[in-house]
Amino acid sequence: MDLNGHNKHEETTTLGLMKLKCSVQNYDWGRVGYESSVAKLFESNSGGEIDEKKHYAEFWMGTHVSGPSFLDDGGNVSLKSWLMQNPKVLGDVVVNKWGHDLPFLLKVLSVGRSLSIQAHPDKELAGLLHKLQPNVYKDANHKPEMALALTEFEALCGFISSEELDAVLETVPEIKEVVGDAYADQIVTFNNHNGEVKEEQVLRSVFTKLMSVDRNVISKALSRLINRLNSEKETRQLTRKEELVLKLEMQYPDDVGVLAALLLNLVRLEPGDGLYIGANEPHAYLNGECIECMAASDNVVRAGLTPKYIDVKILCSMLTYKQGLPEILKGVxxxxxxxxxxxxxxxxxxxxxxxxxxxxxxxxxxxxxxxxxxxxxxxxxxxxxxxxxxxxxxxxxxxxxxxxxxxxxxxxxxxxxxxxxxxxxxx
Structure with missing residues (x-):
């Protein structure tokens, strides 16, 4: 018999809905106390007490080991263990394709300040990273994901176009000082070979050089950039990207991710808009609240805007370097x-x-x-x-x-x- 008093070999249509008690994640970028929808959802879901000084970032619904859900029946049975004992509730398609587990993870996010510039590895790389560093990369699965805005929501997603990249390197001398030589060499090669060298390779060179530069060099370049922008905003209106740079530098002083943000698309979602992110695509959520759904994984490779473990070499080697604005989903x-x-x-x-x-x-x-x-x-x-x-x-x-x-x-x-x-x- 299962926990609802049904024989677990009965057809799944005899089962009703299973209420879940779900997990919360208190990452530093989350909103504080009752300013966070995640905190209010978690309190209502579990009856847990909310600490007004604590950051509430993510509300998880699923079977991942980092934040498992439990059946809300007075016991202490996880959804994962119940599914292992009752695989028919998943249906033959899921069992045949993914085994006795939920293939997706559903979350609610309350973003108070920028998440790290990050990407999620594809299955092959995820398996390798998990094998090499299981304490950092918690599973061997890939993590394609989608965010649906609950409020106005801002994110960095994917690389800017070649034309925008040219403009950044022309108008932001602080970046050109750091990566100018690498970029100039690539442009010469690109022109001399009549386009045989792909634009992706130019971008890869620029981004890799930027992310690999010594922190002291980045700190000095950022200092010059911030001073210049603070001076110029007295006489002109800054662009959205420039305003973002000032904001990010306050959140993450001397962080290379502040400069890297200038190479990524700034995307603003209205409530009901969706954004999907495939494997090996750079992104960073900046502000707002959203529903997020993904393959059941918690693998993240970081390289900026974070105090957490970063792996610049892996991130720069794994990215697709696709350019242009991402697709905004409106739903059907x-x-x-x-x-x-x-x-x-x-x-x-x-x-x-x-x-x-x-x-x-x-x-x-x-x-x-x-x-x-x-x-x-x-x-x-x-x-x-x-x-x-x-x-x-x-x-x-x-x-x-x-x-x-x-x-x-x-x-x-x-x-x-x-x-x-x-x-x-x-x-």
Whole structure:
């Protein structure tokens, strides 16, 4: 028998939703106390006491060892161990492709200051890094991810275009002083070979040189840059990037990531906008709150804007060096209340649901599992065998093969994460 009194060999459609108690991460870049939505969600979900002086960064829903969820049934059974004992709730597609575990991890993030400039390794590199440094790289999986803005949200994502790179090196002498020779050599080679040397190689040279320079050189260049910008803002309006440089330097003094930010795209998302990030793509979340979904991994390679362990050599060698603005996802409307965001990754997709007063919506039975999280409001989630009252902070696991109907007498804002539908339908 399972924890709900069902025989674990019964069809999954006889199971209802499983309420979850979830984990919180108190990283330094998180928002403090009740300024953080993560803190409020965690308090409502677990009943844990919130420390007004503590940073609350991430609310995790899933099975990853760094922040596991537990069944909210009065016991101490993790979702991961329950899935191992009841693999049918995952559905045949997931079991055959990923084994007896949830292939995705759902989070809510409250970003108070910039995260590190980072990238996530592909599967091959993740396996190697985990083998070499298991204490730093906690698993052997890749970590493609997607962020959906809950508030206005800012991020650095991907490299600027070649034209913008030329402009930066022309108008920011402090960067040119650090990487100018490497860039000039590449440009000469590029021109002499009539374009045989790819623009990517020019960018790789510039970025690698910048990230590898001695900290004292960076400190002096940053000092000149900050002094110049503070002087110039008395007579002109600074650009968004220049304002960002001043802000980042206050957060991370003498950090090479402040200069590196000038080589990355500054992206602003409105609530409901989505941004996906593939393996080996540089990025840094800057400010705001979001839903984040990813493959079930916690692997991060860092090289700036952080006091944590950095690995410049690995980061510079692994990046794709693609240039240009990233795609902003607006979602596809499934009905008046639900928009679906489908990244080009197999492990996950996310539905955003905004139910009006008195409205209802049905999530059809799928061949794979889902995880729901309620951001605000109150309502009910019904299956053929259960009814659960839900409100802010509620997190629930839905087995494969279970239809979920959601109703509300007020308003209800929630998200559903599940395996990418294209995988479920085409397996």
């Amino acid at each position: 409307s499934l009905n008046p209340y639900v928009r679906r965001y489908t990244p080009p990754f197999e492990e996950f997709e996310v539905d955003r649901c905004m139910l009006d007063q008195g409205a209802s919506v049905v999530f059809p039975a799928l061949p794979g599992p889902s995880v729901f999280v309620v951001i605000s409001g109150e309502g009910s989630m019904h299956t053929s065998s259960s009814e659960d009252m839900v409100s802010e902070g509620a997190a629930l696991f839905a087995p494969a093969g279970v239809e979920v109907r959601v109703t509300t007498e007020s308003e209800l804002h929630f998200y559903r994460a599940g395996v990418n539908n294209k995988v479920l339908l085409n397996f």
